[in-house]
Amino acid sequence: MPADKLTATFAALADPTRRAILGRLAKGQSSVTELASPFKMTMPAISKHLKVLEKAGLIERGRDAQWRPCRLKAKPLEEAASWIDQYRQFWEESFDRLDAYLQEIQRKEADATTAPAGETAAAPPTDSPEPTDAC
Amino acid sequence: MPADKLTATFAALADPTRRAILGRLAKGQSSVTELASPFKMTMPAISKHLKVLEKAGLIERGRDAQWRPCRLKAKPLEEAASWIDQYRQFWEESFDRLDAYLQEIQRKEADATTAPAGETAAAPPTDSPEPTDAC
DNA sequence: TGGTTAAATAACCTTTTGGTAAAGTATCTG
């Protein structure tokens, strides 16, 4: 039971069975038995997966006689998507080269300010020393 | 050690410490000691987190004397982002209402074909009965 | 050489996770 939503969302997605269940629910709501049918695991196992998805807010369960129809609730995926999107620049083409270039520049400037030329001494290979608390 | 990349990526992201480490690395490469400094946990714990990130392909570790500078490798996030993006339509505004409308239509049509009026009998509340193997 | 720093590894512990089988709970059906 992870405290923050982002952790719960990513944890829920970190299982192929649960991702497949979401994939199925994207085509429309479904009963638990039907959700379980593609897998070679028992109903209680599926029930647990559904509970994980429900706690993460990724599905909602209704009641219809003996059935508990599940519906997709994709809202938490929005937050996950925007978290990941922070890093888009880092995977988009040419960035690796640009990054390498910028870091090379930065290293040279650091060398120039701490010592006019050559290696100075033992120092950790760091570009920005301030610690972060952001996630 | 999850088999598929997507599972490894989401599992790696399902921890606030690891997400914070990635956040730090987005500002530039860093030594392990420095990465550990914002947290109240021991170095071996950080070492383990870094191993998880490395196995997921989210960081790369170099060598510089005693230091093992870590660099961000965001490529796996691309795959994660596009997986999530499949569901964008489900969280974007108005979709819930549109979905509700479409499913209402569908329900009425089903009722119309199986029985001219009223509830027919016990039948699972399903919109599309074919099981899926997609993730 | 010996000491210090950076980091990984080993051994260990506790909690969580993912699965099972078996029993319990509703709800429909005959």
Added chain:
DNA sequence: CAGATACTTTACCAAAAGGTTATTTAACCA
């Protein structure tokens, strides 16, 4: 009412995750 159907809940288990302390490895420094 007595089944049957659709789940859920309750133990229970093995393995993985997340943390610790203590030890080891490697490189620098005096």
